Amino acid sequence: MKKFARHAIFYVGLVAVWALLAKLKIWPPYVFPTPWGVLEALVAGFKDHSFWIAIAISxxxxxxxxxxxxFLGMILGLGVASNKFLEETMGGLLVSLQSLPSICWLPLAVLWFGLTEKAILFVVVMGSLLSVTIAMETGRHQIPKIYKMAGRNLGARRFRLFWHVLLPASLPYIVSGLKQGWAFAWRSLISGEMIFVSLGLGQLLMMGRDLNDMSLVIAVMILIIAIGYIVDGLVFKTIERHLQQKWGLSPAT
Amino acid sequence: MTLNPATQSVFSDHRSPARGGTTRWKSGAGPAVLPLPAASSTPKVSLKDISLTYKGNNGSRLLALDSINLQVKTGEFLCIVGPSGCGKSTLLHLIAGLQQPSHGHVLVDDKLVDGPGTDRILIFQELGLFPWLTVAQNVEFGMKMNHVPKPERQEKIRYYLRLVHLSQFQNNYIHQLSGGMRQRVALARALATEPDVLLMDEPFAALDAQTRDLLHDELERIWAETGRTIIFVTHNVREAVRLGDRVAVFTFRPGRVKREYDIDLPRPRHLEDVTVAKSAREILDDLREEINRSLEAEYGFEVRP
Structure with missing residues (x-):
């Protein structure tokens, strides 16, 4: 628990510095909120259910x-990985597309779908599709050749080779791709939600801005971080740890 | 799961009274006589004029194997020795059907090899055991791929794990085992598909001396019990003499059969036997020139005496 103590000291210190700066009143509270103001906003948000609703919708x-x-990323990734021509052409395109921040798809999405649920979904999908696809593809390539050879040597062919050897062999890469995809999807979602009255966490953030309520803004930010961290830390870390223990692997990057 | 393979005594289970291995050998002069299924005159494996050329990226060509002609009898234990880079591993890949020769044919039972088949199983130097499967599942894999019914698979898993003395580790994952145990899993996995020909690519190179000695005994015993044909590649001449009925010496790049030696020493043999050492000495002298050539290629001309 020594690690826990170090973390506790760090965060208590961080909040203390924050409180001290807020106490000095260098900036007005709508620019620099107090810790207790943020705490109040958090409690109030959960009490009047507006946070719960926003979380559920998001x-x-x-x-x-x-x-x-x-779903799409796996199909696309496997398709690209299984074909030399696609790999050369589309593989390159996918990597270059990934340098485009997913929010850049929003204007296009709004023109296609209007200010609707579909536009947000589109942005979320575009945000994570590429990293899932690329992870699937690199997964297929990173597999040590020996597994494929051993599988063929023992009589595995085509689909059975894929299902019993290639897929499990690339599982660590797939999981890290899924994890990265989740993180990108989460970012894209919040950005997408900020654009119009969407009732999600992103919109709650914008509402805080409209009301000049800096405490609310910080409270929602903390919420977004917390949810992202919980899913990453609980769901994906657990799967990764399970895989590593079973396989005796060093952490997949 | 706290399993420490290091303290797990491989020696104790090795001495279990159930094994009848070495007593089945006919001692005395000449190669051991095996209880073989009808030793016919057609060779089990026949390599006819095999050549393999690699194309380099700059259009250059590298001749890896050059006109290899070799015959292996049913139940024979052939060892291939040569310096690293002589293409001996590649030759096993060709026999396994994982690669195709540029020229010539591989025949097994007079039938042309044009792809992998479970009548020939290769044990890779890196083993290639599947880390996502348990020991038992690894052994089961080949049988599952070949549609062996489940009850039969269970029975054979039990049989072959007992054969390599790993019954108590059937539910362990590969990373929980020691190097010698992994070796034996690979052996069991290969044997479970019941191949006629077992191809082994420097399987014991990475092991410590004691474990290797032990696995030599076990391999010899299993060979005797199952009557398989074994082609065993190594760079260790003494190992080759210890195990083989015949030793083929390969030249360095391109790989050619330089000479073949019949090893008529009585079995069971041991690595330290004077007779083994003497035969190995003789072969090593023959091999020396090739080793020097390989060293020259690897280090340039610095090491030249």
Missing amino acids: MKRMLLGYALSV
């Missing part, structure tokens, strides 16, 4: 968009 979009991009 998570619903997230799950839908993420599921869609995982």
